[in-house]
Amino acid sequence: MPRTLIITNDFPPKAGGIESFVHEIALRRPEGSVVVYCSSPAPADAAADPHFDLHQPFPVVRDAARVLLPTPRVAARARAIADLEDCDSVVYGAAAPLGLLAAGLGERTPVERQVAISHGHETWWAALPGPREALRRIGETTDTVTYLGEYTRRRLARALSPDAAARMRQLAPGVDIDHFRPGSGGEEVRERHGLGDRPVVVCVSRLVPRKGQDTLIRAWPRILADVPDAALLIVGDGPQRQRLRSAARGMDSVVFTGPVPTRDLPSHYCAGDVFAMPCRTRRGGLEAEGLGMVYLEAAACGLPVVAGDSGGAPDTVLDGRTGLVVDGSLPGPTARALIRLLKDPDRAAQMGARGREWVRRRWTWDHTAQRLDALLGGSQGHSADRP
Structure with missing residues (x-):
């Protein structure tokens, strides 16, 4: 079965919107198709759920560092995990800065597709000279940089090359409409x-x-x-x-x-x-x-x-x-x-x-999962997906 390596700094037990987003998309991938490589949680977060990783239906590989950066050491470990787990695709839980790993992973591993997920904070990268160049490199070395909505698409596209901007696709968090429903107390x-x-x-x-x-x-x-x-x-x-x-x-x-x-x-x-x-x-x-x-x-x-x-x-x-x-x-x-x-x-x-x-x-999680599946499977959707 094709397998996806998710590389992220944003993952439970740390709480937050990005953490929930990355966790939800991992849970919704086919069984046996996901490996997560992430940073170590802060002691307070780890204490809140010390057995979190063991309860996941996929392997979670924790780095000793609190923050993963696109360094040679992190790149080497990501390549080793991708090789050992036979991963043919990579998802970066936040496009910047970990998307800068894409060039090395694409050249030295069997990885065929790389998707960099943006969450909104990348829009300020697009507005500043140094970070803008880094974002441009991420766009050139990944297959897709995603966006949340039309606002983030416009802001990010200004920093990307015309080709990378044309390859952007929407991927937004979903809503559990069984949990969020009228008459909920x-x-x-x-x-x-x-x-x-x-x-x-x-x-x-x-x-x-x-x-x-x-x-x-x-x-x-x-x-x-x-x-x-x-x-x-x-x-x-x-x-x-x-x-x-x-x-x-x-x-x-x-x-x-x-x-x-x-x-x-x-x-x-x-x-x-x-x-x-x-x-x-x-x-x-x-x-x-x-x-x-x-x-x-x-x-x-x-x-x-x-x-x-x-x-x-x-x-x-x-x-x-x-x-x-x-x-x-x-x-x-x-x-x-x-x-x-x-x-x-x-x-x-x-x-x-x-x-x-x-x-x-x-706006449901099923829609989000279907969009990601299309991105990892090689079909990048179409402009009608835009809001």
Whole structure:
């Protein structure tokens, strides 16, 4: 059976979006067809699940280093693993920088296809002179550099040669629509936080400046003027926790849940009537939303979404059909969009239903697995795959 070597720094038990993405695609490859070569987890991550590697349905080869870099030593070990395991394809869990290993692996191993997966952070590589040249080399030496959505495709293509840009194909994380679904326990979350049957706006995200929870809080008095019984449920944790709590002081209708386990996220989405994360681009364009899986998870739970216009976030929303896209840098557009949806629950419900159907049709893990299978099998899809 053809076998694939996945080389990555982003792998459980370390938690994170990229880690989940790489793990999910590994799990969805045919049995016996995957080997993972990855860095060692931090002690705290390893302690959380010390037997993680043993429970996987594929071999996991851990390097002693905490971070794999495209060095001669790492290249030699990757070649040895590819030879020993008879791997005919390589997937780089993050295109940059490990995709720089591609030239050596392609020349000295039986590897026939190499796919470099981008997750959004590569867009800033495309914007800076030195990293841009490295990204260009990755594009030249791999068969495909993937992209999340139209925004990341455009940004990455500027750094690649015309030939490499033409070989780019979409590969985005998927949504488990059996896990993220309407009726997932929102009533219990409402009861726990004293929300009753009030109209609820929910935001699920890490508490960092780019995500726009501060914009929601700034917009909240305007929303209450039109929808006085509304509540705002902010789910998650992060470095902006105290600053956001201070900004919301005196607003009893703003509720912070703190960190929530991944398994409990569907019930928190379902506690809301509308999902909102008015993300914004920062640092001169270097800090932007790569895609925004929370919008798709919320849509899968049947919620209309209000998304900021940062980076690839609009790729997750059919504007006016599954939700609304707003300028996340200002509170006014966010307030107006939320008032429209909260005051028209029938329209909001229709948007939510269309959103779940859209996720089912093109954003599931089955779609992701099929796309990767096509890339590794030699068929690179077609432009109709673009959102």
